Amino acid sequence: MDFVKNYFKYFETYEILLFLFIFLLFIFGSVIFIDIKSNSKLINYAYSFQKELILKVKDKIESNSVKFQREAENLINIIEDNRTVDNDGILIFKDKKIVVDNSDIYFDDLYSFLSKIDDFYLIKIIKRTPYVVYIFKKSNYLVIKYQEIKEIVDEVVPKNFYFVLIKDNKTYFLSDSLYGFKFEDKKYYTASYENKDYIVSSDLLFDNFKAYVLSNKTDYFRIMNKLERVSLINVFIGIIFIIMLILIRYYIGRFYYEREKFEHLFELEHEKFESIVEAIxxxxxxxxxxxxxxxxxxxxxxxxxxxxxxxxxxxxxxxxxxxxxxxxxxxxxxxxxxxxxxxxxxxxxxxxxxxxxxxxxxxxxxxxxxxxxxxxxxxxxxLQIQVQESENYLRNILENIPDAIITFDADYKILTTNIQAQKLFCENKLVDDDIRNYINDNHLFELLKSNNLVEHFDTYIQNNEKNIPVRISALEIINENDKHSLMIIRDMSKIRELEAQLIEREKLSALGLLAGGVAHEINNPLVGILNFAQLLDKRLPEGSYEKRLVKTIIEASKDTKNIVSNLLLFARHKEGEYSNFDIKESIDFALKILGSTIKKKNLNVNVDILCDSVVYGNRGKVHQVIINLISNAIDALKSGGCIDIKFECIDDKKIFTVRDNGIGIPDEVKSKIFDPFFTTKEVGKGTGLGLAIVKSIVEEHGWSIKVKSEKNSYTEFKIIMT
Missing domain, CATH: 3.30.450.20 (PAS domain)
Structure with missing residues (x-):
């Protein structure tokens, strides 16, 4: 009620009465002039409607044919896969032989009849019943499907209509109630049968089959009268006209009312606007x-x-x-x-x-x-000034840190650097370059990607064609949802120099002791032996047994002299000289140096070189590594022990192995064996620097060393050379 009051408050009483009078006048006129369809218009409508039903049946057959083409393709695939076809109404020939027969219908010469037909379907009368035969041909296959036309007609044609086929003056009824009906060769006509009037429409279907659709004329009138009496067009026009008049009057009245309302709202909004402007x-x-x-x-x-x-x-x-x-x-x-x-x-x-x-x-x-x-x-x-000052302060700290600091993004593009980074890489502009152009170590970046953190990673960088040892720590950070990485690079050149000096002192100390022993124990007797042997060689007749013995003495003396010469060459080898050399020579050199100790303990030494033994490194330092490892193996063995030395290639790596069957390394000290000055030998027999020097030299070459040991069983050192 409130809605009605609000709606009609803009209307005067006389206006409401006028609208009611006009509305009743339109209703009265509409009742008088209702347009009812004439008999001829109804029949014409029936003709066209029934013809459309024939066309729908035809379209349905064509649609089913298209679906059957896809279905037949699938059926052939099923047969090719040796699976069972269980579709009803299907008959399949392969190489003119029936391979699938799920149909109850068959007639003689079926294959020869259908194989000559180029259409995708046809109408065939079988046992007085019209069927649609769908045909699909592919290579040596012929797929056939039967469907009664009555099934299609029942889907398309309403129940109150009759569907009949005629070909060659033969009539095929799909219903039992019109057997006596006489059909004429006309497209449209009316006829009586058993005191009922029928409207008949006909059209050509397929293959000279003519289709007829019949319907009871009385049923049409009953349906159409109901429809026509309900659709009172004039009444609706009148109602719409009245509504338009009411709406026009309503909006005119509402305009003046809303104008007053908006003027009041404008004053309120103006006050609100001023309040907002004052409050900002x-x-x-x-x-x-x-x-x-x-x-x-x-x-x-x-x-x-x-x-x-x-x-x-x-x-x-x-x-x-x-x-x-x-x-x-x-x-x-x-x-x-x-x-x-x-x-x-x-x-x-x-x-x-x-x-x-x-x-x-x-x-x-x-x-x-x-x-x-x-x-x-x-x-x-x-605040910006304070932030800038703080940023400058932090920048000064970073610029004066002795380590190089670099940040880069997920694509390895350098974002920021400090001055030390530019000095280390001898580049004034590193930003936007790929950091991998300066640090060529894929293993480092793989570790950072997998672990998000790398600590104390030792590697080398190129600086003016010079290898600089560095120690790198890197961390992945999140910056505004982007993954960046922070890398701190420390120049290890001075530390490596100190380590090299320590190694050199140890080497010189060992060589000093060894050289003193060689001078007193070998050189003096060696000169006398060699001289007297050469004198005897001149005096003894050729081919005598004694002369052969003297020549053996001379050769042994010369071998001993070569050992001393190699030892002095090792002691004088310069730092940092890298070249390709055969590691077998280093093994032979170490075995000559330690040969007397090996013979004294009656040890068995097996050397297996299983692949190309040329490596790239510092020959003197590699000599020192092999001597230290074999020397430790000798110290761990008792008389009659065994040392296995092997050099092999696995994938792209070369592996040098020294294994002994000695006393092994206890588990509690295994983690400390590479620490400087750590030793398990008696006082005076070891400095504790041997394995520390070995690890330092191995890492300096970019290699790695691994140890396996079992107490009272074996010890094995592996050097993996990349």
Whole structure:
């Protein structure tokens, strides 16, 4: 009821009565002039409707044929896969032989009859029943499907209609109730049968089959009368006309009512707008084209004495002329917002301000005024200054750190570097380059990718064609949802020099002791032996047994002299000389140096070289590694023990192995054997630097060393050379 009252409050009483009178007049006229379909129009409609049913049957057969083509393809695939076909109504020939027969219908010469037909379907009368025969041919296959036309007709034709086929003056009824009906060779006609009038439509279906559709004329009249009496078009037109009149009157009245309402709302919104402008905490000034102030909020009025009509540059800024950066004319001309940054913009108040000029347009798109928004940025600018100072402080720290610091993204593009990084790589500009161009060690980046953290990774970098040893620590960090990496690179050159000096001292100490022993124990007797043997060789007759013995003495003396010479060569070998050499020579050299100890303990030494034994490295240092490993193996063995030395290639790696069957290494000290000055030997028999030097030399070459041991069973050292 409230809705009706609100709706009709804009109408007068006489207007409501007038609308009711016009509405009743339209209803009365509509009842008199109802348009009922004539008998001829109804029959014509029936003819066309029944012909459409014949066409729908024809379309249905064609649609079923298309579906059968796809189905037949699948059936052939099923047969090729030796699976069972269980589809009803299917007959399949392969090489003129029946391979599938799921149909109860068959006639003689079926294959020869259908194989000559080029169509995809046809109508065949079998046992007085019309069937649609669908045909599919592919290579040596012929697939056939039967479907009664009655099934298709039942899907398409309504129950009150009769469907009949005629070919060669033979009639095929699909219903039992019209056997006595006489059909004429006409497209459209009416006929009587058993005191009932029928409307008949006919059309050609397929293969000279003519289709007839019949329906009872009385049923058509009954249905159409119901439809026509319900659809009173004129009544609806009248109702629509009345509704339009009511709506027009309603909106005219509502216009005046809404205008008063909106005027009141505008006053409220204006007050609300002023409240919002006052509450935003920023200065808002309305200025005309001549720099005159039209309006300003209290934020500005609290700082300056401002009246309407004052010049903005004088009243707000305290200037005699237009502000230096202000370009009010460009804002009006271009109709675009412009922003300026000022310092001490408001007179009598210090600080930083953003001044935003925005054009105010009318409905025609013309500028009528300019809105000036004054935003105080003093706190923000001071904060930016503090951030900048803090950033500079941190930058100074990073620049003065002795280690190189580099950050790079997920694509390995360098983002930032410090000065030490530029010095280390001798590059003034590293940013945007690929870090892998400077650190060529894929293993490092694989570790970082898998573990997100790498600590104390030793490798080499190229600097002016010089290998520089470095120690790298890297960490993956998240920066605004992007994955970046921080890398700290320490130049290990000085540390490596100190280690080399320590190694050199150990080597020189060992060689000094050995050389002293060689000088006293070998050199003096060796000269006498060699001289006297050569004198005897000259005096003894050729071919005598004694002469052969003397020659053996001379050869043994010369071998001993070569051992001393090799030892001195090893002691004098220069640091850092890398070259390709045969590691078998290093093994032979070590076995000659340690040969006397091996013979004294009666040890068995087996050497297996299973692949190309040429390696790239420092020959002298590799000599030292092999001597230390074999020497440790000798110390761990008792008389009659065995040492196995093997060099093999696995994938792209070369592996050098020294294995003994001695006392082994206890588990509690296994983790300490590479520590400097750690030894399990008696006092005076070891310095504890042997394996530490071995590990240092191996890592210096970029190789790795592994140890396996079982107490009282064996010890095995493997050097993996990449």
């Amino acid at each position: 905490g920023e200065g808002v000034v309305l200025i005309d084209k001549n720099y005159n102030v039209l309006w300003a909020n209290n934020y500005i009025r609290n700082f300056v004495d401002l009246n309407e009509g004052d010049k903005c540059f004088s009243a707000i800024c305290g200037n005699e002329n237009v502000c230096e950066k202000c370009n009010l004319n460009d804002v009006i001309k271009e109709k675009k917002v412009k922003t300026y940054r000022y310092k001490d913009f408001i007179k009598g108040k210090t600080g930083h301000y953003d001044v935003i000029l925005s054009p105010l347009l009318d409905s025609q798109g013309e500028v009528v005024a300019v809105v000036e928004l004054i935003r105080d940025l003093t706190d923000l600018v001071n």
